[in-house]
Amino acid sequence: MLDRKPRQRVTSFDVAEHAGVSQSTVSRALANSSAITETTRARVIKSAEALGYMVDTRAAQLRQGRTGTLAVVVICRPGEAASDINPFYFSLLGSVCAAASGQGYQTLVSFQSAPDQLFGKYEESGQADGLIVIGTTANDEAWSYYRGLSADGRAVAFWGCPFDELEWVRSDNYEGGWIATRHLIDAGYKDIIHLGAVDSPQRQFRERYEGYAAAMVAAGREPRLEQVHHEANRETQGREAVAALVESGARFDALFIACDSIALGAMEELRDRGISVPGQCGIVGFDGIREGTHSSPPLTSIHPDFEVAGAMLVQTVLGETEGAKSERRVPITLLRRGSVK
Amino acid sequence: MLDRKPRQRVTSFDVAEHAGVSQSTVSRALANSSAITETTRARVIKSAEALGYMVDTRAAQLRQGRTGTLAVVVICRPGEAASDINPFYFSLLGSVCAAASGQGYQTLVSFQSAPDQLFGKYEESGQADGLIVIGTTANDEAWSYYRGLSADGRAVAFWGCPFDELEWVRSDNYEGGWIATRHLIDAGYKDIIHLGAVDSPQRQFRERYEGYAAAMVAAGREPRLEQVHHEANRETQGREAVAALVESGARFDALFIACDSIALGAMEELRDRGISVPGQCGIVGFDGIREGTHSSPPLTSIHPDFEVAGAMLVQTVLGETEGAKSERRVPITLLRRGSVK
DNA sequence: CTGAAAGCGCTTACAG
DNA sequence: CTGAAAGCGCTTACAG
Numbered sequence: 077m078l079d080r081k082p083r084q085r086v087t088s089f090d091v092a093e094h095a096g097v098s099q100s101t102v103s104r105a106l107a108n109s110s111a112i113t114e115t116t117r118a119r120v121i122k123s124a125e126a127l128g129y130m131v132d133t134r135a136a137q138l139r140q141g142r143t144g145t146l147a148v149v150v151i152c153r154p155g156e157a158a159s160d161i162n163p164f165y166f167s168l169l170g171s172v173c174a175a176a177s178g179q180g181y182q183t184l185v186s187f188q189s190a191p192d193q194l195f196g197k198y199e200e201s202g203q204a205d206g207l208i209v210i211g212t213t214a215n216d217e218a219w220s221y222y223r224g225l226s227a228d229g230r231a232v233a234f235w236g237c238p239f240d241e242l243e244w245v246r247s248d249n250y251e252g253g254w255i256a257t258r259h260l261i262d263a264g265y266k267d268i269i270h271l272g273a274v275d276s277p278q279r280q281f282r283e284r285y286e287g288y289a290a291a292m293v294a295a296g297r298e299p300r301l302e303q304v305h306h307e308a309n310r311e312t313q314g315r316e317a318v319a320a321l322v323e324s325g326a327r328f329d330a331l332f333i334a335c336d337s338i339a340l341g342a343m344e345e346l347r348d349r350g351i352s353v354p355g356q357c358g359i360v361g362f363d364g365i366r367e368g369t370h371s372s373p374p375l376t377s378i379h380p381d382f383e384v385a386g387a388m389l390v391q392t393v394l395g396e397t398e399g400a401k402s403e404r405r406v407p408i409t410l411l412r413r414g415s416v417k
Numbered sequence: 418m419l420d421r422k423p424r425q426r427v428t429s430f431d432v433a434e435h436a437g438v439s440q441s442t443v444s445r446a447l448a449n450s451s452a453i454t455e456t457t458r459a460r461v462i463k464s465a466e467a468l469g470y471m472v473d474t475r476a477a478q479l480r481q482g483r484t485g486t487l488a489v490v491v492i493c494r495p496g497e498a499a500s501d502i503n504p505f506y507f508s509l510l511g512s513v514c515a516a517a518s519g520q521g522y523q524t525l526v527s528f529q530s531a532p533d534q535l536f537g538k539y540e541e542s543g544q545a546d547g548l549i550v551i552g553t554t555a556n557d558e559a560w561s562y563y564r565g566l567s568a569d570g571r572a573v574a575f576w577g578c579p580f581d582e583l584e585w586v587r588s589d590n591y592e593g594g595w596i597a598t599r600h601l602i603d604a605g606y607k608d609i610i611h612l613g614a615v616d617s618p619q620r621q622f623r624e625r626y627e628g629y630a631a632a633m634v635a636a637g638r639e640p641r642l643e644q645v646h647h648e649a650n651r652e653t654q655g656r657e658a659v660a661a662l663v664e665s666g667a668r669f670d671a672l673f674i675a676c677d678s679i680a681l682g683a684m685e686e687l688r689d690r691g692i693s694v695p696g697q698c699g700i701v702g703f704d705g706i707r708e709g710t711h712s713s714p715p716l717t718s719i720h721p722d723f724e725v726a727g728a729m730l731v732q733t734v735l736g737e738t739e740g741a742k743s744e745r746r747v748p749i750t751l752l753r754r755g756s757v758k
Numbered sequence: 759c760t761g762a763a764a765g766c767g768c769t770t771a772c773a774g
Numbered sequence: 775c776t777g778a779a780a781g782c783g784c785t786t787a788c789a790g
Contacts, residue, residue, distance in 0.1 A: 086541070087783060098761045103785060111759060132543035134479050135783035139766050143475065145525075158511035159723035163707065166507035170499035173526055182544070184486075185514055185526040200427070202473035202767080203523070340711050366504065370681050372713035382500035428767060439777045444769060452775060476767035480782050543783080 086129045095123035106131060138202070145182045146393060147204035148172055149196060149222075151189070151236075153213040158187035162310075162337060164363045165212045168235060171386030172208055179390055181205075191217035196225045196232070206393035211236035214277045214306065233392035235385070238277035245388045248405040249280045249362075252378035253287020255410050256332045256360040259376070261295050263416050265330035265358045268292065269300045271317045271342060272334030276306065281334045284362055288332050300326075304338060314341025322349060330358035330416075336365045336377055343371060343415070359415040373414030380406045427470045436464035447472060479543070486523045487734060488545035489513055490537060490563075492530065492577075494554040499528035503651075503678060505704045506553045509576060512727030513549055520731055522546075532558035537566045537573070547734035552577035555618045555647065574733035576726070579618035586729045589746040590621045590703075593719035594628020596751050597673045597701040600717070602636050604757050606671035606699045609633065610641045612658045612683060613675030617647065622675045625703060629673050641667075645679060655682025663690060671699035671757075677706045677718055684712060684756070700756040714755030721747045 088106075092099040097120060105112045105120035112120075123129075137143050150169060152161060173183045184204055188194055194217065198204035209222050209232060219238055226232040226242050234244040253270075260268050270288045273281045289299035302321050304313040314333065318341075321328065333339035339361030343353055351357050353373055361368060364379025385406040392404060429447075433440040438457065446453045446461035453461075464470075478484050491510060493502060514524045525545055529535055535558065539545035550563050550573060560579055567573040567583050575585040594611075601609050611629045614622045630640035643662050645654040655674065659682075662669065674680035680702030684694055692698050694714055702709060705720025726747040733745060 085783085089783085099783095100762080100785080101760060103783095104760085107785080113759065116759080128541070130538055130541040132479075132783050134475055134484065134543040135766090136785070137766095138473075138475050138479055138768090139783080139785045141766070148526075157724065158515040159508035159727070161508075161511060163504045163507065166504065166511070167500035167502075170502060170507070170528060173528055174499040177527060183526050185489075185524050186518060187511060187514055197471055200469065200471040202475040344711075367708045367711050370685075370708050371711040383498065386500070426767085430767085440767095441769080441778080442776060444767095445776085448769080454775065457775080473767050476782090477769070478782095479784090480767080480769045482782070 085132075086127045088129070088131070090127055091120065091123045091129045094127055095120050143203060143205050144180065145184055145204045146176050146390065147184045147186070147196070147198040147207045148176075149207060149209050150185070150187045151209060151211045151213065151215050151218045151222075152187055153215060154189045154191070156189060156213075161187075161212055162365070163367065164336075164365050165210055167382050168210055168385055171382040172210070172389050173386075175383070175386035175390040178387075179394065181390070188218065189215065191221075194218055194221045196222055196230075199230055206231035206233070208232075208389050208393050209234045209237070211238075214238075219277075231393050231395065233389050235389060236278065236280070238279055240279065243392055245385060245392055245404045245406065246280060246283070247380040247385075248408050249283030250287035250290070251405075252362060252380075252408040253284040253289075253332065254291045255287075255408070256362070256378050257288045257291035259410055259416060260330045260332060260358050260360060261291070261297075263330075263354075263358055267300075267328045268297070268330040268332060268358075269302055269321065269326070269328045270332050270334070271302050271304060271314070271321075271338060273304055273306070274301065275303075284332075284334050300328075302326075304334070310335065310337035311341030311344070314338035314343075315345040318342045318345035318349075322351075329356065330360075332360050334362060336361040336363040336368050336375060339375055339377070340367060340371055343375070354415050354417040358417060361415075364411045368411075368413060371415075376413045376415045377411045378408050379411040380408050426473075427468045429470070429472070431468055432461065432464045432470045435468055436461050484544060484546050485521065486525050486545045487517050487731065488525045488527070488537070488539040488548045489517075490548065490550050491526070491528045492550060492552045492554065492556050492559045492563075493528055494556060495530045495532070497530060497554075502528075502553055503706070504708065505677075505706050506551055508723050509551055509726055512723040513551070513730050514727075516724070516727035516731040519728075520735065522731070529559065530556065532562075535559055535562045537563055537571075540571055547572035547574070549573075549730050549734050550575045550578070552579075555579075560618075572734050572736065574730050576730060577619065577621070579620055581620065584733055586726065586733055586745045586747065587621060587624070588721040588726075589749050590624030591628035591631070592746075593703060593721075593749040594625040594630075594673065595632045596628075596749070597703070597719050598629045598632035600751055600757060601671045601673060601699050601701060602632070602638075604671075604695075604699055608641075608669045609638070609671040609673060609699075610643055610662065610667070610669045611673050611675070612643050612645060612655070612662075612679060614645055614647070615642065616644075625673075625675050641669075643667075645675070651676065651678035652682030652685070655679035655684075656686040659683045659686035659690075663692075670697065671701075673701050675703060677702040677704040677709050677716060680716055680718070681708060681712055684716070695756050695758040699758060702756075705752045709752075709754060712756075717754045717756045718752045719749050720752040721749050
């Protein structure tokens with residue numbers, strides 16, 4: 077279809093001629109410059125409409141030295157298809173695009189995984205004014221590449237970033253861990269274990285554990301951690317952690333689990349072993365993904381506010397956030413579904 | 418962060434000076450022009466690296482009269498948040514971006530719903546060489562807007578398009594309906610009803626029904642349709658259709674359902690009414706969304722090949738597809754999970 | 759208030 | 775094989 081298009085570009089010179097003014101007047105009129113009479117502006121606008129003219133954004137922005145565009149890079153697991161990403165990150169992507177649009181920015185989106193195909197030099201190639209990196213996974217090459225880019229003074233904001241020194245936005249993981257744990261305690265569960273990881277490159281996991289641990293201690297209980305193993309995919313991690321737990325003979329009647337994907341796997345393993353949820357074991361996950369709506373029982377979870385997350389990432393890359401990183405925390409809420417009695 | 422950046426742009430003139438050649442030689446050397454000695458090229462590349470130079474894509478493409486970019490518009494339901502879209506379409510978006518990237522195109526992504534904020538004039542504003550529209554829903558204003566754009570001779574490719582005359586790509590819905598129905602017949606179900614719609618603006622639904630009907634007729638059975646009602650969201654549509662069916666006293670022991678979201682609602686209603694799946698009622702959905710993995714039982718479904726879907730959309734907008742639209746069908750496969758005995 | 763001209767950073771005829 | 779110059783389509787000092 078591209079080659080079928082005979083479409084001859086209409087320029088501001090064409091409009092100028094049609095309206096009987098100079099090209100600069102056309103430019104000013106359409107840019108709403110206050111230096112232009114409303115009469116002239118009206119005439120220009122009319123001509124522009126008659127000719128189907130639109131300002132060439134690329135040319136305008138080349139001249140202005142900005143792009144009006146934010147690049148959004150989604151880091152995937154090597155070998156993972158772009159269609160196969162955890163829906164949580166897709167939702168985040170959606171809200172980032174929406175927030176950027178709200179600030180008048182376009183979004184140039186790419187999915188990256190292969191180490192030799194990483195590209196984040198959008199500023200020097202004049203393609204974007206800043207970069208938002210959404211990390212969906214551990215991908216060492218990608219993280220160190222983007223860490224380097226950020227260190228060189230580029231405008232980069234991160235989600236899911238393993239490095240504390242970068243400009244990140246995160247869920248309020250500590251608060252989430254605390255609320256999840258309180259919810260289980262209040263529901264009457266006695267032996268609440270955390271399924272997660274404290275050594276994960278996903279810093280968020282450690283923070284969730286810490287919220288859990290603090291709530292346990294505050295309730296006079298001892299925090300207990302069952303580590304998941306990173307090799308497998310999330311759901312397998314959940315199944316294996318539950319299997320290990322049961323086989324260890326540990327007593328438990330509730331699990332707060334570091335993320336929903338792991339929790340869904342854990343619930344399947346519990347069911348296979350005849351342990352009923354929420355009766356014999358209460359479960360709270362983290363992320364509030366839609367898949368949890370249709371599990372049986374539906375998964376109670378901690379849910380970040382996506383709109384705030386997108387807005388914070390955009391604000392951060394645009395340098396509009398003041399104050400400390402600690403304030404770049406996305407608020408979370410408890411999503412009561414069916415896995416807690 | 419944007420304003421903290423003192424980064425002074427390095428241009429091809431700087432590289433030229435550093436390498437002791439003219440600016441045009443720099444341009445040619447970096448564009449791999451065969452008119453350049455390898456010795457010169459090497460010197461230029463070295464200087465470029467020393468200065469951290471990158472070609473300004475925007476300027477290059479302004480001169481070349483192309484953008485190297487495809488716009489991707491995701492049409493949402495008015496009022497729907499961009500983070501809340503059916504995951505099926507997010508996966509499609511991912512594979513479109515990946516396919517574009519494979520063809521050397523960037524992707525400018527936007528989510529649109531409000532009638533007064535529709536924007537598809539990427540070609541005339543010099544922002545993209547073509548447009549891919551992913552329609553996630555009925556949105557009359559949006560569809561008629563994009564229909565108009567396409568009619569004016571722009572390069573637009575559609576997914577989920579209610580108008581047959583446009584340049585669309587679709588799942589092989591007929592084949593999918595046929596395979597789903599055969600699968601239920603082969604599993605021994607006797608009274609197989611289709612839950613869907615034949616009058617929906619979603620053309621895909623009608624095609625799925627037709628595949629179902631043909632398979633039924635070929636097996637000497639009578640096709641039976643239970644219409645869903647568009648007002649509610651998909652899951653409610655499923656619940657209500659099952660409720661209506663049961664209350665009508667109709668005999669059925671299997672349902673082929675027009676999409677997974679409806680099917681998940683239908684399964685919940687069946688469970689609430691004590692009808693076991695797959696024992697008393699077999700279910701096959703359509704789309705193969707991940708949420709179906711965790712339902713109970715997991716939802717058997719018809720799954721389109723996302724990579725092919727993305728590639729076809731990109732090919733179509735680039736005008737690289739020959740032949741009839743009928744060939745722009747994305748192949749589907751049966752995803753056997755647990756809702757058929 | 760409007761116009762003539764310069765220039766954003768490239769690519770690409772046109773010469774040599 | 776390389777260079778000087780024009781030009782992609784704008785915005786914005788500089789004049790008037």
